[in-house]
Amino acid sequence: MTILDWTQSGDGIAYQTCSACQSVWYFHRSFCPDCGKGEPVIRQASGAGTVHARTLVARAPTEELRAHAPYLILLVDAEEGFRLMAHGDPALQIGDKVRARFTDLAGRKIPYFEKI
Amino acid sequence: MSFITGVGLTPFGKHPGKGTLDLMSEAAAAALVDAHLERRGIDGLVCGYSTTMPHLMLSTVFAEHFGLKPQYAHAIQLGGATGFAMAMLAHHLVESGVAKNILVVAGENRLTGQSRDSAIQTLAQVGHPVYEVPLGATIPAYYGLLASRYMREYGSSELDFAELAVLMRRHACMHPGAQFREPITTDAVLASKPIASPLKLLDCCPVSDGGAAFVISRERTNEFSVRIRGTGQAHTHQHVSAAPSLTRFGAAASVAKACDAAGIKPRDADYAAIYDSFTITLTILLEEIGLAPRGGAGKLARDGHFNHDGKLPLNTHGGLLSYGHCGVGGAMAHLVETHKQLTGRAGNRQAKKASLALLHGDGGVLSSHVSLIVSSS
Numbered sequence: 001m002t003i004l005d006w007t008q009s010g011d012g013i014a015y016q017t018c019s020a021c022q023s024v025w026y027f028h029r030s031f032c033p034d035c036g037k038g039e040p041v042i043r044q045a046s047g048a049g050t051v052h053a054r055t056l057v058a059r060a061p062t063e064e065l066r067a068h069a070p071y072l073i074l075l076v077d078a079e080e081g082f083r084l085m086a087h088g089d090p091a092l093q094i095g096d097k098v099r100a101r102f103t104d105l106a107g108r109k110i111p112y113f114e115k116i
Numbered sequence: 117m118s119f120i121t122g123v124g125l126t127p128f129g130k131h132p133g134k135g136t137l138d139l140m141s142e143a144a145a146a147a148l149v150d151a152h153l154e155r156r157g158i159d160g161l162v163c164g165y166s167t168t169m170p171h172l173m174l175s176t177v178f179a180e181h182f183g184l185k186p187q188y189a190h191a192i193q194l195g196g197a198t199g200f201a202m203a204m205l206a207h208h209l210v211e212s213g214v215a216k217n218i219l220v221v222a223g224e225n226r227l228t229g230q231s232r233d234s235a236i237q238t239l240a241q242v243g244h245p246v247y248e249v250p251l252g253a254t255i256p257a258y259y260g261l262l263a264s265r266y267m268r269e270y271g272s273s274e275l276d277f278a279e280l281a282v283l284m285r286r287h288a289c290m291h292p293g294a295q296f297r298e299p300i301t302t303d304a305v306l307a308s309k310p311i312a313s314p315l316k317l318l319d320c321c322p323v324s325d326g327g328a329a330f331v332i333s334r335e336r337t338n339e340f341s342v343r344i345r346g347t348g349q350a351h352t353h354q355h356v357s358a359a360p361s362l363t364r365f366g367a368a369a370s371v372a373k374a375c376d377a378a379g380i381k382p383r384d385a386d387y388a389a390i391y392d393s394f395t396i397t398l399t400i401l402l403e404e405i406g407l408a409p410r411g412g413a414g415k416l417a418r419d420g421h422f423n424h425d426g427k428l429p430l431n432t433h434g435g436l437l438s439y440g441h442c443g444v445g446g447a448m449a450h451l452v453e454t455h456k457q458l459t460g461r462a463g464n465r466q467a468k469k470a471s472l473a474l475l476h477g478d479g480g481v482l483s484s485h486v487s488l489i490v491s492s493s
Contacts, residue, residue: 007246007247007250025358026247026357026358027244027246027247027355027357027358052265052362053261053262053264053265053362054261054264054313055257055260055261055263055264055312055313055314055315056260056310056312056313057252057253057254057256057257057260057311057312058309058310058311058312058313059236059254059256059309059310059311059312060252060254061233061236061237061240061252061254062233062237062252063233065252068252069252070310071252073251073252073253073257073260073261073312074261075261075265075356075357075362083357083358084247084357085244085247085248085251085253085356085357086251087251094264094265094268105250105251105252106252108250110250110251
């Protein structure tokens with residue numbers, strides 16, 4: 001199965017796990033940050049999670065992004081046990097159960113969460 | 117043992133036409149005069165970085181420019197924690213006999229040396245280049261995320277945050293070098309322009325030009341007797357997405373190390389210098405260190421607890437929020453002000469009693485923590 005990863009323009013969220021110590025993490029690398037074992041397993045996340053933190057960004061960093069402001073940036077706790085940053089519906093609140101879809105932001109694919 | 121034998125600080129704000137080396141030189145010259153030292157008396161140099169003058173070897177560029185021939189020199193980079201990390205390093209270097217008098221210096225024309233968009237984009241790079249920055253995240257957004265979670269966990273309100281902005285401005289109004297010297301009210305903070313909720317413009321420190329320096333020495337060079345008694349660090353993550361917790365960071369662990377080395381408890385301190393890049397930064401640090409109860413920093417500020425004449429004077433120069441933030445020199449200003457307080461030279465801002473200071477700085481998104489205990493004796 002091909003793993004879809006928004007950072008590679010795919011409609012999905014990928015994460016990694018360690019086959020030795022069962023650690024789960026998000027930022028991809030070639031080894032486990034807990035035990036150091038190589039060849040981590042890359043997995044496809046379901047896209048479901050819970051809002052952990054939120055901020056509505058009014059002051060965007062670039063001219064290109066200013067057209068999209070204000071936009072909601074979230075930290076979402078994915079049900080698989082890792083945390084990711086994403087965009088979401090501005091009405092979302094901490095604790096909301098959410099699911100990801102994928103959208104374009106200034107020419108890049110990004111995850112966008114909506115309430116389940 | 118080490119002594120802080122001299123300090124130098126430029127006004128913060130706009131210094132049109134002045135570059136990184138100019139601002140570093142201005143602060144360094146003032147610190148040498150304060151320490152009663154000539155250039156030839158400096159045998160060690162530790163400097164920060166400058167986003168407007170990125171260089172592989174800023175310390176030796178500065179040494180050549182300013183006229184130093186140190187036996188030990190380099191720059192270090194630890195974001196907002198750099199200033200106190202340099203002080204910690206210099207303390208250990210003089211203790212171990214590497215150098216006798218170390219000049220610690222930083223400066224940057226961060227405000228007039230680049231566009232505001234450019235400054236915001238440079239700073240956003242403390243975020244993850246693949247997983248965070250492409251989402252249009254900014255430094256205020258990273259801290260806005262922390263603030264949203266902190267409010268949920270501990271019941272802090274936007275008004276509590278505003279009290280800290282008002283406090284820093286109140287102090288800045290008494291310092292001629294501060295960037296912002298117009299009094300503000302909590303209403304003004306709450307009504308200021310939204311940046312990244314719940315943070316508004318007046319919850320955020322400004323971008324400034326400025327420079328700061330100090331000399332750390334093995335022996336006294338003048339009548340001052342201000343010693344670094346203990347140091348500590350803790351580093352828990354770099355990126356907010358990877359933070360182990362959004363409500364507990366490395367601040368308490370870092371302070372505990374510094375306090376253990378000094379043989380004191382945090383509450384023994386009678387002066388506090390705490391990093392305040394945003395009102396939420398100051399809130400979290402004060403409360404995690406234990407200088408305020410969880411959710412209680414704003415109320416203490418409102419009650420005058422942190423005033424220059426209060427029970428625990430805090431950032432009496434106005435902090436990053438109102439004295440200003442020129443990068444590495446920003447937190448160094450906290451140490452300069454601490455020195456002024458501990459040597460009785462803070463003028464109209466002088467605390468009734470300031471003899472044992474707790475300083476804490478953070479870099480990144482509450483990622484890197486450095487603590488210092490400094491006393492006069």
